Amino acid sequence: MRADLVERFRGRWVALDDAGDVVADSEELGSLLERLEAAGVHAHTVQRVPGADDPLFVGLG
Amino acid sequence: MPGTWVYAHQDLGEPVHVDGSAILRPVVPLVVASELPAVLGVLDSGSPISIANADLFTWLGVDIDSDEPLYEIPLSVGGGFERTPVFRVSLQLRSPDDDAEAAPWSLDLGARGRWRLPFAVLLGQRGWFDAFPTRIDATTSTVELHADAAYG
Numbered sequence: 001m002r003a004d005l006v007e008r009f010r011g012r013w014v015a016l017d018d019a020g021d022v023v024a025d026s027e028e029l030g031s032l033l034e035r036l037e038a039a040g041v042h043a044h045t046v047q048r049v050p051g052a053d054d055p056l057f058v059g060l061g
Numbered sequence: 062m063p064g065t066w067v068y069a070h071q072d073l074g075e076p077v078h079v080d081g082s083a084i085l086r087p088v089v090p091l092v093v094a095s096e097l098p099a100v101l102g103v104l105d106s107g108s109p110i111s112i113a114n115a116d117l118f119t120w121l122g123v124d125i126d127s128d129e130p131l132y133e134i135p136l137s138v139g140g141g142f143e144r145t146p147v148f149r150v151s152l153q154l155r156s157p158d159d160d161a162e163a164a165p166w167s168l169d170l171g172a173r174g175r176w177r178l179p180f181a182v183l184l185g186q187r188g189w190f191d192a193f194p195t196r197i198d199a200t201t202s203t204v205e206l207h208a209d210a211a212y213g
Contacts, residue, residue, distance in 0.1 A: 006074035015098055029181060030116030033097055043098035044159075045090055048179045050075050056084075057178055059107055 001049065011051035015043035068157050068202045073101070073179040087202040091182055092153035092163050093120045099155050100181035104195060104202055108185030110134065112145065112171035117181055121150040125172045134171060145171045152182075154193070154204070164206055166192050 005014070005022055013032045015024040023043050026032035036043060070085035077083055090099035100117065118125050130146035137143075150170050153163035168188035189195070194205040 001072060001074040003074075028116060029100075029114050029176070030119065033116070033120060036098065037094075037096060040096075045099045045101060046097075046181065047073055047101050048177070048181075050073065050179050051177070054075075054177060056075065059105065 001047070006049055009049040011049065011054075013046060013048045015041065015046050017042070018044045064206055066154075066157050066204045066206065068204065070200050070202065071101075075179060085200065086180065087197050088180065089184070089202065089204070090155040090159075092155050093117060101179075102152075102182035102184045102189075103178075103180045104184050104189060104197060106186065106190055106195075106197070108183055109187060110147075110171060111168055111183060111185045111188030112136070112173045113182040114176035114178075115172040115174045116176070118148065118150070118172050121148075121152075121170075123148045123150060123172070130172075131169060136171070136173060143174075145173055147171045168192065 002020060009022060009025055012025045012027060013029045014022045015032060015036055017023050024032060024035055024041055026035060029046070032046065068089050071088045072083040073086055075084045087104040088101050089104065091102045092099055097120065115125055125146060128148065130148055133144040133146050135142045136145045147169050149167060151165060151167045153165045155163050170188060196203045
């Protein structure tokens, strides 16, 4: 993910198009998927942008 | 659809290593509904199970509040333990370049709330590695697909 997008969307779920640009974002995954489905927005993948203070995942705790 | 699919590991925007290099995750794209973009699954051979963001289950045809889970497992969440319900669901693995038919399979998947990871699904020994033989190196994951396609 591009550094400028990380800074802009920290802590948000984002939908990325084929070029890697954000086409929609939301606080939660469910609400993002609802918006994409309702609006018929085409996107390639969905991910959450890590928050600035998020711990690093190294396995199930 | 026999053969192998090779997925490059991805930088999900996590903080870099102390030497400045990016953290790369072994990620595969997962289709949950044809009209939706793929969500990301991270491969973790050290995890005995597979779990996902609870938000995802609506699109997998599961109401986690009213449907009866197959079983529950205790997982630590925020310093405490929560019973995590596990449901039988179907997912599809998208090909690396999205140029082939996706590979469907069924798996037992735990529904975890308060999910703050950059990916939506954690794919472990049960649910992924028992369905897809996978070789993971520093930069790629190579996934074997079998002709019998008896995934799950």
